Amino acid sequence: MKVAVRMRSDLRVEVHRFNPLLVIVASLFAILIQGYLPMWFPTTAALDLPLLVTVYFALSRRSQIAGLLIGAMIGLAQDSLSHGPIGMFGMTKTIVGYAASSLGVRIDTDHASVRLLAVFGFYYVHTGLFLILQHVLLGKAIQIPGPRSLAVAMVHAILAVVLFQFLDRFRKDY
Amino acid sequence: MDTLFSRYRNAVVLVAVLFLQLLLLAFQIKRDKDVPLIRIWAIGVITPVEKLVSGAVRGVYGVWYDYADLRQARQESQGLLEEVSRLKLERHRLLEDAAEARRLRALVQFRDSTPSVTVAARVIGSSASETSRVLFLDKGSESGLRPNMAVITAEGIVGKVHRVFRGTAQVLVITDPDSGVGALLERSRLHGALRGFGGFFCQLRYIANDEKVEPGDQVITSGEDRIYPKGLPIGVVTSAKTGAVFKEIMVQPLARLNRLEEVLVVTRGVDQEIPAKPEPGPAVAEAPLAEPPPAPVSPGAPASGGKPVADTVAKPKAVPGLEGSRTKPETDADRLQDAYRATQSQKSEAQRALGGLLLPAAGGGVTDMARQPPPTAAAPAARKAPPTNAAPGSAGVPPAQGPLAAPRKAPPTSAAPAGNTGPAQPQSAPRKTQPKPPPSTTGQSPEGAKPQQPAQQKLPGQPPSDSPPPLTWLSPHSAFRIPHFFGREEGR
Numbered sequence: 001m002k003v004a005v006r007m008r009s010d011l012r013v014e015v016h017r018f019n020p021l022l023v024i025v026a027s028l029f030a031i032l033i034q035g036y037l038p039m040w041f042p043t044t045a046a047l048d049l050p051l052l053v054t055v056y057f058a059l060s061r062r063s064q065i066a067g068l069l070i071g072a073m074i075g076l077a078q079d080s081l082s083h084g085p086i087g088m089f090g091m092t093k094t095i096v097g098y099a100a101s102s103l104g105v106r107i108d109t110d111h112a113s114v115r116l117l118a119v120f121g122f123y124y125v126h127t128g129l130f131l132i133l134q135h136v137l138l139g140k141a142i143q144i145p146g147p148r149s150l151a152v153a154m155v156h157a158i159l160a161v162v163l164f165q166f167l168d169r170f171r172k173d174y
Numbered sequence: 175m176d177t178l179f180s181r182y183r184n185a186v187v188l189v190a191v192l193f194l195q196l197l198l199l200a201f202q203i204k205r206d207k208d209v210p211l212i213r214i215w216a217i218g219v220i221t222p223v224e225k226l227v228s229g230a231v232r233g234v235y236g237v238w239y240d241y242a243d244l245r246q247a248r249q250e251s252q253g254l255l256e257e258v259s260r261l262k263l264e265r266h267r268l269l270e271d272a273a274e275a276r277r278l279r280a281l282v283q284f285r286d287s288t289p290s291v292t293v294a295a296r297v298i299g300s301s302a303s304e305t306s307r308v309l310f311l312d313k314g315s316e317s318g319l320r321p322n323m324a325v326i327t328a329e330g331i332v333g334k335v336h337r338v339f340r341g342t343a344q345v346l347v348i349t350d351p352d353s354g355v356g357a358l359l360e361r362s363r364l365h366g367a368l369r370g371f372g373g374f375f376c377q378l379r380y381i382a383n384d385e386k387v388e389p390g391d392q393v394i395t396s397g398e399d400r401i402y403p404k405g406l407p408i409g410v411v412t413s414a415k416t417g418a419v420f421k422e423i424m425v426q427p428l429a430r431l432n433r434l435e436e437v438l439v440v441t442r443g444v445d446q447e448i449p450a451k452p453e454p455g456p457a458v459a460e461a462p463l464a465e466p467p468p469a470p471v472s473p474g475a476p477a478s479g480g481k482p483v484a485d486t487v488a489k490p491k492a493v494p495g496l497e498g499s500r501t502k503p504e505t506d507a508d509r510l511q512d513a514y515r516a517t518q519s520q521k522s523e524a525q526r527a528l529g530g531l532l533l534p535a536a537g538g539g540v541t542d543m544a545r546q547p548p549p550t551a552a553a554p555a556a557r558k559a560p561p562t563n564a565a566p567g568s569a570g571v572p573p574a575q576g577p578l579a580a581p582r583k584a585p586p587t588s589a590a591p592a593g594n595t596g597p598a599q600p601q602s603a604p605r606k607t608q609p610k611p612p613p614s615t616t617g618q619s620p621e622g623a624k625p626q627q628p629a630q631q632k633l634p635g636q637p638p639s640d641s642p643p644p645l646t647w648l649s650p651h652s653a654f655r656i657p658h659f660f661g662r663e664e665g666r
Contacts, residue, residue, distance in 0.1 A: 031220060032227050064184035072191050080216025087199035091192050098188045137199055 016060040016171040026053055026167065027074050035081060046152045048126070050074045052160045054093050055122050056167055058100030059109040067104075071097025085138070092129045096122055110168075112161045119160035123153040274435070281436050284328035289444035290403050292326070293317055297434045298342070307350035307370065309333070309434065314341045322401050324440040330407040330428030331355065331395060332437050343439070347431055348376055348408070356398035357408055357425075361391050368393065368408060368425060374432065376409060378423035385421065387414040393425050403443035 030049040037044040054074050058067030075093030079086040100122060109115060127145060134140045179186060198212075278294075285292050295311040313319055315338045323335040325345045333353060336346040346353050350370040357368040357378055364381050371377045381387060391411040397404025409425040416422075 028220065028223055032224055035224065036227070036231070065187045068184075068188050068191055072195065076195075076212065077216050077220065080213045081220060085199055085202040086212050087195040087202070090195045091199070094188065094191050094195065098184070102184075137196075137203070 015062050018057065018060070018171055022170050023057060023070065026057075027070070027077070031074070031077055031081065034078075046155075047159070048123070048156065050078050050089075051093065051096065051123065051126050052119065052156065052163055054097050055100045055119055055160065056164050058097040059104040059115070059118065060167075060171060062101060062104040064098050064101040064105070067097035067101030068094045069097070071095070071100075088130065088133055088137070091133060092126055095129055096126050099125065112165075115161055115164050116157045120153050120157040123156045124149075277436055280328050281438060285438055288326075288403075288438075290324075290440045291442035291444075292438035292440050293319065294436060295319075295325075295343070295439055296436055307333075307347040307353070307372075307431075308336060309345040309347060309437075311335075311343045311345060311437065311439070312341070313439065314339045314343050316340055318441050319343045319439055320441075324402040324406075324443060325437050326402075326406055326440060327429045327434065327437050329430065330409060331402055332429050332431065332434060334401050335439060345437075348427060349374060349431060354399070355402055355408060356396040357393050358396035358404075359387060359391050359411075360394050362386065365396055365398065366423070371424065374426065375412070376425045376427060378411070378425050379420060381421045381423055383416045383419065383421055387411060387421055387423055389413055401443075403440060 027050065030053040034047065034049045037047065054067075054071045057070045061067060061070075071093035072090050075088075075090035076086060078089040078093070082089070100118070103109065103118060107114060109118060124145075127149065131142045135142045281294060285294065293313060295313040295317070297309050298312045299310040301308040309325075309332070311319070311325075319335055319338050321335050321338055325332040325334060331348060333345045333347040333350070335343050337344040348355055348368065348370055349372065351372055353370040355368040355376075357366050358364070359366070359378075359381075362385065364385055364387070366378045366381045369377045369379055378387075378393060389411050391414075393408040393411060395402040395404055395406040395408060407428050409427040412424045412426045414421055414423045
């Protein structure tokens, strides 16, 4: 792994690299848990753990191409396990990965509050993109998220803070 | 070109990736076909891991669930054991309740069937001494109990109330050596006195050696003691041996005296019917036929059960040559007997005309236990008459009134226990030689002669207390032995 430290004007951004196996295992684990948890706890169906993994790796890698590719792969895998056409989650998470990487290049995302706000925002970005694409490409009506989505977004943000702290143990800092 | 691509590389890659996915999506939508290859790859990658994770999760869950099951099963087992113990106790309690209900039902049936007025009581204790056979009841003077009231069960008599307190009463059981009961052998109609013998047996005394008593004979109350109503079962003869003067007869009480829980206290005794004699007694058969029947000496109480005398009191079979064959009186006793029958017949007709209200014989069976004993001056006199065993009037019936006084002096006159034994039937023949009573406490009136019961309710057919009692034949047996026996009781 190579160290990638880039200086842009007054911001010194730290790039983290991960073992590719860890990325695959973490992505698969997120997809598996996403498929299993609702079997035992139906309320967890609202969680989108692959989204959290996508955001985390995109933010940490600070590479837009890596971010969008991770998002595309996780999204396509998620599509493959769903009943809908393949590509909806792929495109959504590709954009989210790209956006998260772009954000990670500009700000320091190691702080918990930044991660909290970032995940909170990316949850709405992801939901909005998915609804728009679903409306545009599949012709389905847009269901504007209600107040419940606010709680779900907050849960995602809190969970992301904990999960990111856990995954930070496996990253290699440069 | 390279510079432009390198400058917008990220955006180009993004657009390219999005475009590819868009094409893929458009292909699926346009052709309405799935992309099985991607799904197969994805599922092929995901499902083995899913199986692995699922197995692991199920294993962990199964282990945890089994462990939880075991713990739950153990707790459930402990709960079930506690419940079983509780149900066992409840079953035992219910069985006890059922047994008590059966006993009480039998007691209630007996109470309903007996004409006496009774009070149910529960046995709450017994004597603390081996030599004293007493019981304690949970009813006392508050419930109307008074001393010398009979205590009975459906099986037989238990004893008499000895001492009464406010909420409890002490009962002297018939097996106590100091207890005594006026008894009657049901088959042979022989009267005697039942004494407690200690343990679980009683002794029937004052039955002459020449009388025939066999084991298995039923012993019932004679009512002569004025404590126990007539006709109540006492016990069964278990052995009868020839003694010095009298037979030594052992009687086993019918009441389970060692397992009593509920009893009835007779607050107002009413004599019951005595079953008819099943077969002629040996005394009748062995009686010399040439002798005339004894003359009536003492009046007796009315017969029991409210039925005519002939129906209620056992009547000895007519001995050929005595009543049935005699056409005209030959002796004074015969004349007196005829006069008695004529008088009784007239009285019966008159009382039938009155509706039977005052019919002493027909309405009999009511023993006025509360009636004051009449003067018994005639009794010693009668006993002094050499061959005459006069009744002592132990049942409160004047022993010698009207036409009875004279026959008592007649030579072969036998005396019956006057009073509540009912009008005794003429004996088949005079006894050979009646043994004299033991000279112990003679002269004392029997304990039962004391006023022990409250004034008895006038029942139909009950003779008025001031009216002359009906005539009766006297038994040659109880005239001398009852005062002796109950005289000792009185002193207690």
